[in-house]
Amino acid sequence: MGDAVVGIIGMGDMGKMYARRIADAGWRVHACDIPEKYDALVQEFSDRKNITILQNGHLVSRSSDWIMYSVEAKSIDSVVARFGPSTKQGAIVGGQTSTKAPEIAAFDKHLPKDVDVVSCHSLHGPGVDPKGQPLVIIKHRASQKSVDLVEQILSCFQSKYVHLSAEMHDRITADTQAVTHAAFLSMGSAWEANKQFPWEVPRYIGGIENVKMNITLRIYSNKWHVYAGLAILNPSAKRQIGQYAESVTELFKLMLGGHRKELTERIHAARAAVFGTRKVEDELLLHDELLDQFSLGEKPAQKVRNNHLSLLAMVDCWWKLGIVPYDHMICSTPLFRLWLGITEYLYRNEDLLNESIDNAITDSTFVADDLEFTFAARDWSNRVSLGNLDGYREKFEKIQQYFSPRFAEATKVGNEMIKTIEENLRARKAEQEAKE
Numbered sequence: 428m429g430d431a432v433v434g435i436i437g438m439g440d441m442g443k444m445y446a447r448r449i450a451d452a453g454w455r456v457h458a459c460d461i462p463e464k465y466d467a468l469v470q471e472f473s474d475r476k477n478i479t480i481l482q483n484g485h486l487v488s489r490s491s492d493w494i495m496y497s498v499e500a501k502s503i504d505s506v507v508a509r510f511g512p513s514t515k516q517g518a519i520v521g522g523q524t525s526t527k528a529p530e531i532a533a534f535d536k537h538l539p540k541d542v543d544v545v546s547c548h549s550l551h552g553p554g555v556d557p558k559g560q561p562l563v564i565i566k567h568r569a570s571q572k573s574v575d576l577v578e579q580i581l582s583c584f585q586s587k588y589v590h591l592s593a594e595m596h597d598r599i600t601a602d603t604q605a606v607t608h609a610a611f612l613s614m615g616s617a618w619e620a621n622k623q624f625p626w627e628v629p630r631y632i633g634g635i636e637n638v639k640m641n642i643t644l645r646i647y648s649n650k651w652h653v654y655a656g657l658a659i660l661n662p663s664a665k666r667q668i669g670q671y672a673e674s675v676t677e678l679f680k681l682m683l684g685g686h687r688k689e690l691t692e693r694i695h696a697a698r699a700a701v702f703g704t705r706k707v708e709d710e711l712l713l714h715d716e717l718l719d720q721f722s723l724g725e726k727p728a729q730k731v732r733n734n735h736l737s738l739l740a741m742v743d744c745w746w747k748l749g750i751v752p753y754d755h756m757i758c759s760t761p762l763f764r765l766w767l768g769i770t771e772y773l774y775r776n777e778d779l780l781n782e783s784i785d786n787a788i789t790d791s792t793f794v795a796d797d798l799e800f801t802f803a804a805r806d807w808s809n810r811v812s813l814g815n816l817d818g819y820r821e822k823f824e825k826i827q828q829y830f831s832p833r834f835a836e837a838t839k840v841g842n843e844m845i846k847t848i849e850e851n852l853r854a855r856k857a858e859q860e861a862k863e
Contacts, residue, residue: 432457433580434491436484436510438468439650440553441523442497448557450477452583457487484510491515493577495547496522496530500656501816504533511537519573521546521565525600525653526661527593531567543569545577548596549586550760552649554842559849561758562586565593589758596758601663603755603763606744608654609668609807610737610766611643613675616803616822617796618643619829626833635769639737641844642762644837647830651823658811659819665812667748672808674743679736679801682787683794691784694739697746698774734787736797738770740804761845768848 433449435442435458442458450456456478460468465482472478481487488494488510498506503524511534514520520542522530527546534544544567551560562584566574578588591599618625625640646654658664681690745752752767759767773779786793810818 431455431492431576431580432490434458434487434494435497436460436487436494436506437497438464439497441549442495444553445495445497445523446472446478447475448583449580450475452580453477454580455479457481457491459483459487485513488513488518489515491518493519493521493545493580496520496524498522498524499652500524500526500529500660501652503530504536507533507537512539514539514542516541517543519543519545519569519577521577523548525604525657526664527565527596528662529660531565531593534567543573545569545573546593547577547581548600549584550600550758554838555761555845557584557586560584560586560761561589563589563591563596563758565591565596567593587757591758597661598663599755599758600657601661601667602748602750603752603759605658605661605664606667606671606741607763607766608646608658609671609804609811610741611639611646612654612807612823612826613800613803614639614737615643615647615826615830616806617799619826620799620803621796623796624830624833635735635738635772636733637844638765638769641837641841642765644830644833645762645841647823647827648834648838651820651827654823655816655819659814659816667744668811669808670747671740671744672804674740674747675736675801675804678740678743679797682734682736682797685788687784687788690787693743694780694784697739697742698780700746701742701751702771702774732782732786732790732792734790734793734797735773735783736787736793736800738773739783739787741766741770742774761849765845765848 432455435446435456438446438458438460442460446456446458454477458468458472458478459465459481462482465480468480472480481490484506492515494514496503496506503522511520516539520534520538521544522534524530525548527548530546531544534546538544546565546567548563548565549557549560550563551557562581564574564578564581581588625636625643658668678690678693681693744750752763756764773783806822810822
């Protein structure tokens with residue numbers, strides 16, 4: 428490896444993951460967090476000779492050749508304002524925040540002019556193997572030499588580089604992540620409001636229901652600011668989340684009113700817009716048989732029919748916003764691929780889609796659940812549209828506490844589910860390429 432030193436300001440889960448992998452590849456890493464964490468971090472990384480924990484961001488900035496800010500999006504401006512002026516002359520600076528608009532604005536405002544800016548974003552969580560996953564590289568103001576160095580440093584991840592502007596990054600993450608998170612956050616809200624633990628309710632176990640349950644618990648087991656920052660600080664996200672809440676509300680009203688014709692026409696119009704270009708012979712991303720093995724509860728002897736309001740509303744939302752999700756697969760997260768997989772499974776299975784519509788009109792089993800889900804989707808949208816970070820945190824942590832006893836198991840099952848499905852998709856892709 429070269430003589431470059433990698434600086435990391437912010438040693439949360441992602442910062443630690445970056446530090447370990449980059450150090451293991453032979454690079455020297457200088458890192459820091461808030462002063463209260465200094466002693467604990469020194470102890471945690473005492474066996475890593477390539478990682479030096481420093482007392483503050485000034486020391487990291489003045490001694491490093493590429494400095495990565497791994498802090499909450501809501502704090503990026505104040506942190507860069509504090510440490511940015513200490514940046515080593517000629518160094519490169521980037522960030523790992525999920526929303527790039529405030530990050531780039533902070534860099535432009537507070538960094539010296541003789542500093543290059545090359546940012547990045549790994550489109551997965553710290554518990555996911557980065558191999559083969561998308562890693563966005565953003566050349567904001569930099570020479571190609573600086574970009575090449577950043578790519579050389581990050582090559583140890585074995586990820587797929589995707590080159591985007593900051594604006595396009597935020598648009599794509601809003602399209603793929605913000606709305607997806609809103610759906611799962613709303614599911615958790617509805618279950619908590621009804622005092623349900625879904626793994627104890629037969630109608631929420633098996634097949635695509637396993638995806639809904641596992642990912643909802645996975646999201647609530649993380650820190651609230653990961654999702655709040657992406658939703659509230661991303662300029663493109665508010666409109667998408669607002670449309671999802673509107674789609675949920677309008678479809679629920681059609682179901683509640685027994686308007687079969689209008690509901691069917693609207694669902695079919697959305698299907699044509701989102702999935703119309705998919706060929707019949709195109710293989711589905713996911714199958715019930717594969718997903719059945721990842722359950723937190725005991726699968727019932729007979730599958731319970733579900734109207735899948737959350738999935739119907741997602742495709743309706745994509746249709747209304749003119750989003751074709753397949754266009755963003757190069758920048759997709761594992762969670763988004765799972766979400767797209769189960770919506771695709773529903774919409775490209777004629778019998779299952781007709782069953783969903785019929786169930787929405789004739790079966791009242793899910794009315795109470797759907798009512799709470801509608802309330803939740805609208806409430807999350809309102810908190811996001813108002814930019815209410817405190818309100819977002821309050822609601823998130825209340826639901827988080829409700830589900831916390833099952834997080835360890837859900838995380839384990841969820842990681843295995845993602846790993847198995849990713850391997851399955853890679854194997855199918857390799858098989859297809861071999862045939863071609």
